Amino acid sequence: MKPLDPRLVRGARAVRVHLAATVATGTAVTGLLLVQAWLLAHTIAGATEGRGAADLARAVAAVAAVAVARGLLAYAAEAAALRSAALAKSQLRRRLVAHVTGAGLPPGAGGDSPPAPGPGGADPVWLSGAAGSGSGTGTPRAGELVTLATRGLDALDDYFARYLPQLVLAVLVPVAVLAVVAGADLLSAVIIAVTLPLIPVFMALVGMHTQARTRRQWRLLSRLGGHFLDVVEGLPTLAVFRRAKAQATIIRRITDEHRRTTMATLRVAFLSAFVLELLATLAVALVAVQIGIRLMYGMLDFETALLVLILAPEAYLPLREVGARFHASMEGVAAAEEVFAVLEEERGGAGGGTAAAAALPDGPVRVRLEGVGLTYPGRDVPALSGADLTLEPGRTLLLTGPSGAGKSTLLALLLRFASPTAGRIEVGPADPPDDDGGGGGWVPLDAVPADRWRARIAWVPQDPYLFDAGVEDNIRLGAPDAGREEVRRAARLAEADGFIAALPDGYATRLGERGARLSAGQRQRIALARAFLRDAPIVLLDEPTAHLDPDNAAAVRTAVLRLLKGRCGLIVAHDTGWADAVDGVVRVEPARAGTEVPS
16 A cells, blocks of 8 residues: 555645645654753753753753643644545545536535536446446445445544654654764664664565455445445345345354454554564664663763663654554545545446537437447346337337336436447437438437436336425425425326325425335325426336326326326336327337337
């Protein structure tokens, strides 16, 4: 591991400020250390020589003043370091969240380059790890990213507040001490200069041995956090299939592995501290022995001997402390390296230029898929192959097919959650221009910024997510700036106003996490109300009536038909009962797509 990762300096503005402050503070601490050593030697030597009480009182007061100044400076430096650590962690978290969600780097989030517009939305395919990474090592799952952004980056406190300041002192103090000791006693300076490099050499050897252990410890912690989050989210399903105990066994095994790895790392840390202490003690002993012999034979004056003896341990102390702080900060540094690895990964569906954005009309658009396929890295069988269809304003298609045929993958492609590996997806105006040379005004979908494209889409998933907030707030997610009357009108259009009025507090009723107070059909109608409020020209629906009772299914069906009127619509469903309500049916077969069948 590098003593200072340059990516930390480039990636977080707070680190650069902190480094400058740390160097200034370290220089001041080094100066005070030398002054204090000289004052102590001068005071003790003066006392043995019988100097006056007034002179000794002034010397003692000076020593006390320097000690107080060192204490205050150390307190201020650590407080500033912790503040810098908090800012740096915040900047890294914001960059990580911006990268994962595709929101772009927010203003003031740090970094050397100005913030660029992001792709405009989270990438579930990338977050799930299903798509893999370009390196073939796989991408972190959502739970692992949560652990990385929380517990992992929190460990950077020791790195910023203790390791970096000590690293600066390890450079400044030994050099300054050597210079002063060389001026006072050359032989002692030679002994210190010869023995001092042994400490960093042994530190490097121990560090190389510890690095692999620390990385394994962090990987296990990340795996444990990710798996635990997945298990918590899937507890209802696990309980239904009676697999909760099996998962508890897996978590216990991963926890035991993490415990063993942590204890092994701690053993190495304690042993390395013992080795460094032993080396420093032997080196100081060499200086002390030759100082004592020469002092006994009158070859050295008492004040100089005291000065060298006081300063000799100080030359080794910063290096010993660096070794101790190194192990304490390794977990945070390993987490930071993981963050930078995630930031350097390419996300599917990201990107988007501004040149093609001008060709995207403000009104309704057409979407065309020609030979579209998607094969995830590391997989041999395509998730989708040879899809051909056209979505047009005022026309709705039904996408059917067996499970695993690629229906959800096609939706992911249209939502820009993934990019096709074969064929092309194009978007054009509803009314193609007459003077475009026959091209119809089509532009590649991946050339359009994803956030601008998704603003044109109302997506109603099979299992919409509702937050533990009021009904009105949950509906307003479709258009955050919408007024109360607009929200209620959307609810009426979605056939949701009736059951909302029957709730204890009406539109102010809190729904519970994931809409726990509502039935599946009611949750679906809240999601449809969001779509009505969004008023987007393109509507994508995934199994809108799956697993609903007849009454709720009828209400949802009525609302869906109302929502699709005059819009460009695509319904993904196993239920062929939708065929009489759409303009065309497209059947998707595994690894290939069928052709459109008029309804």
